[in-house]
Amino acid sequence: xxxxxxxxxxxxxxxxxxxxxxxxxxxxxxxxxxxxxxxxxxxxxxxxxxxxxxxxxxxxxxxxxxxxxxxxxxxxxxxxxxxxxxxxxxxxxxxxxxxxxxxxxxxxxxxxxxxxxxxxxxxxxxxxxxxxxxxxxxxxxxxxxxxxxxxxxxxxxxxxxxxxxxxxxxxxxxxxxxxxxxxxxxxxxxxxxxxxxxxxxxxxxxxxxxxxxxxxxxxxxxxxxxxxxxxxxxxxxxxxxxxxxxxxxxxxxxxxxxxxxxxxxxxxxxxxxxxxxxxxxxxxxxxxxxxxxxxxxxxxxxxxxxxxxxxxx
Amino acid sequence: xxxxxxxxxxxxxxxxxxxxxxxxxxxxxxxxxxxxxxxxxxxxxxxxxxxxxxxxxxxxxxxxxxxxxxxxxxxxxxxxxxxxxxxxxxxxxxxxxxxxxxxxxxxxxxxxxxxxxxxxxxxxxxxxxxxxxxxxxxxxxxxxxxxxxxxxxxxxxxxxxxxxxxxxxxxxxxxxxxxxxxxxxxxxxxxxxxxxxxxxxxxxxxxxxxxxxxxxxxxxxxxxxxxxxxxxxxxxxxxxxxxxxxxxxxxxxxxxxxxxxxxxxxxxxxxxxxxxxxxxxxxxxxxxxxxxxxxxxxxxxxxxxxxxxxxxxxxxxxxxxxxxxxxxxxxxxxxxxxxxxxxxxxxxxxxxxxxxxx
Numbered sequence: 046x047x048x049x050x051x052x053x054x055x056x057x058x059x060x061x062x063x064x065x066x067x068x069x070x071x072x073x074x075x076x077x078x079x080x081x082x083x084x085x086x087x088x089x090x091x092x093x094x095x096x097x098x099x100x101x102x103x104x105x106x107x108x109x110x111x112x113x114x115x116x117x118x119x120x121x122x123x124x125x126x127x128x129x130x131x132x133x134x135x136x137x138x139x140x141x142x143x144x145x146x147x148x149x150x151x152x153x154x155x156x157x158x159x160x161x162x163x164x165x166x167x168x169x170x171x172x173x174x175x176x177x178x179x180x181x182x183x184x185x186x187x188x189x190x191x192x193x194x195x196x197x198x199x200x201x202x203x204x205x206x207x208x209x210x211x212x213x214x215x216x217x218x219x220x221x222x223x224x225x226x227x228x229x230x231x232x233x234x235x236x237x238x239x240x241x242x243x244x245x246x247x248x249x250x251x252x253x254x255x256x257x258x259x260x261x262x263x264x265x266x267x268x269x270x271x272x273x274x275x276x277x278x279x280x281x282x283x284x285x286x287x288x289x290x291x292x293x294x295x296x297x298x299x300x301x302x303x304x305x306x307x308x309x310x311x312x313x314x315x316x317x318x319x320x321x322x323x324x325x326x327x328x329x330x331x332x333x334x335x336x337x338x339x340x341x342x343x344x345x346x347x348x349x350x351x352x353x354x355x356x357x358x
Numbered sequence: 359x360x361x362x363x364x365x366x367x368x369x370x371x372x373x374x375x376x377x378x379x380x381x382x383x384x385x386x387x388x389x390x391x392x393x394x395x396x397x398x399x400x401x402x403x404x405x406x407x408x409x410x411x412x413x414x415x416x417x418x419x420x421x422x423x424x425x426x427x428x429x430x431x432x433x434x435x436x437x438x439x440x441x442x443x444x445x446x447x448x449x450x451x452x453x454x455x456x457x458x459x460x461x462x463x464x465x466x467x468x469x470x471x472x473x474x475x476x477x478x479x480x481x482x483x484x485x486x487x488x489x490x491x492x493x494x495x496x497x498x499x500x501x502x503x504x505x506x507x508x509x510x511x512x513x514x515x516x517x518x519x520x521x522x523x524x525x526x527x528x529x530x531x532x533x534x535x536x537x538x539x540x541x542x543x544x545x546x547x548x549x550x551x552x553x554x555x556x557x558x559x560x561x562x563x564x565x566x567x568x569x570x571x572x573x574x575x576x577x578x579x580x581x582x583x584x585x586x587x588x589x590x591x592x593x594x595x596x597x598x599x600x601x602x603x604x605x606x607x608x609x610x611x612x613x614x615x616x617x618x619x620x621x622x623x624x625x626x627x628x629x630x631x632x633x634x635x636x637x638x639x640x641x642x643x644x645x646x647x648x649x650x651x652x653x654x655x656x657x658x659x660x661x662x663x664x665x666x667x668x669x670x671x672x673x674x675x676x677x678x679x680x681x682x683x684x685x686x687x688x689x690x691x692x693x694x695x696x697x698x699x700x701x702x703x704x705x706x707x708x709x710x711x712x713x714x715x716x
Binding site for chain 1: 429431435460461462463464465468469471473476477478479480481482490491494495526528539542
């Protein structure tokens with residue numbers, strides 16, 4: 046088992062190197078002189094030269110890359126062109142709302158989707174199944190921002206249960222945070238929920254036709270225990286895999302959700318940086334998001350050993 | 359020898375104390391896109407306490423469906439028991455609620471399946487899988503159930519049961535897995551054990567070990583066994599009484615020695631003829647000529663068969679056989695068969711082929 050985890054861990058290194066290479070050359074691949082691009086349209090030649098020197102763009106490429114990687118390893122993601130603040134500081138300021146949103150979304154999606162998928166598989170081809178699958182198609186088809194506005198209209202404007210917009214930091218008490226994050230988590234979680242429910246149903250259906258499920262029933266095991274103890278653990282691997290794949294969906298969804306609900310998180314930082322062509326921030330965020338995705342996939346790979354003893358060998 | 363009392367009259371439903379399970383005119387149908395499949399079409403038998411009854415027939419003759427019907431495990435969306443009765447120790451099982459059936463399954467009636475490779479749950483340890491029945495039916499706590507599971511593993515002669523209990527099915531060989539299945543099935547000391555082709559998927563050398571183990575434990579625990587098989591060799595070694603099934607119906611029933619020496623139904627003769635056997639006194643490796651096969655295929659069960667289902671493949675068939683269903687009646691002490699032509703069948707020597715010469 047340790048060997049398996051170690052192998053998975055080592056496999057993340059080449060991935061991160063490729064990401065770092067890509068991000069570094071991102072600036073050099075943009076058409077034209079990177080310094081001119083960064084300095085903006087109205088910059089004078091002197092200003093462009095200033096930017097070039099400041100970013101070290103006058104030095105050879107390999108040297109630039111070496112410096113870049115060394116800085117990355119020290120946790121230095123560069124400095125924002127516009128605010129002149131370290132990218133790491135900017136990211137840390139915006140990290141909490143996004144992290145809370147991501148965790149809340151994941152929790153909401155998994156908590157609803159897995160029971161839905163299990164029940165749909167158990168009651169396959171009945172009206173219950175069709176309702177769950179209909180909901181799942183809807184969850185895929187309706188865009189996040191629309192779900193967001195509908196939820197705001199119902200729960201904030203009509204029922205007045207939850208705030209319309211904004212984010213309350215954890216330092217002001219967890220209740221405020223939860224109230225401010227509930228609607229965004231559901232809006233963002235809808236697609237995710239649809240995806241997980243669908244794969245849970247499919248995977249459960251397959252497992253429920255296995256011989257060992259019949260054995261369990263022949264032993265006198267009651268239905269809830271057949272579904273959860275005997276079937277779900279066997280059906281788990283495709284489900285957790287999709288949860289991992291869905292994490293990529295989550296990152297792009299965060300940008301939209303944070304905009305709709307006016308949450309000052311990494312998504313908004315990304316949009317602002319792109320609009321202002323603040324390259325160091327964009328580069329830093331790509332590294333960060335890629336790192337998060339690699340980390341999640343690593344956790345998922347490791348979780349396989351928990352579900353299937355055959356992988357532990 | 360040819361008195362024609364029908365079986366229902368000969369063996370009335372009034373049960374004596376010795377009968378643990380009594381099946382009467384069981385009919386189980388499946389509903390497919392192409393129509394109704396009459397998988398079991400009127401099966402009747404009694405099982406005495408501690409008896410070993412074999413049900414024999416080709417694949418698709420309704421053996422396994424009979425077994426699943428007894429345990430109430432017919433998948434409700436696919437099919438159901440449409441007629442007949444199954445009485446177990448005074449309880450009518452066909453009309454019993456799911457929760458009562460659940461208390462009977464794995465506790466008073468257990469089942470062993472054909473495929474030990476796929477019949478055990480790959481993500482649970484064998485100890486967990488054995489102790490599960492004990493925790494459900496005997497309400498043992500985790501610790502006590504685990505200890506009992508280890509005892510059961512020792513009983514089915516798995517070496518080092520303490521360590522094995524903590525292992526997963528993929529760490530065990532096929533034979534060991536079937537031993538685990540037996541341990542699981544017998545954990546609650548059931549009155550009836552239904553074994554559906556328990557040795558078919560195993561190596562020949564392991565088959566005898568598993569059969570002997572089952573028979574030994576049966577004697578020790580007093581369990582009655584319904585052994586479902588297509589292998590007459592297994593029947594000869596294990597059964598006390600045999601039922602031969604064909605196309606969802608019973609074609610013959612007799613004590614094992616009587617059935618093997620004096621088969622009355624052409625299909626039973628065909629099955630016996632297809633066993634490889636050495637001629638007495640013949641040199642090693644020499645069988646008595648070519649193996650006999652039964653030509654033709656098992657009929658589709660989608661349409662009602664008016665006459666005898668075996669008629670199209672039967673060398674003794676007459677016009678009557680294809681239009682009128684032969685009754686299942688006594689042709690000797692405890693010997694029943696469903697055939698219009700028993701007299702002609704008996705007149706022929708056992709070694710002659712039964713197939714139609716078409």
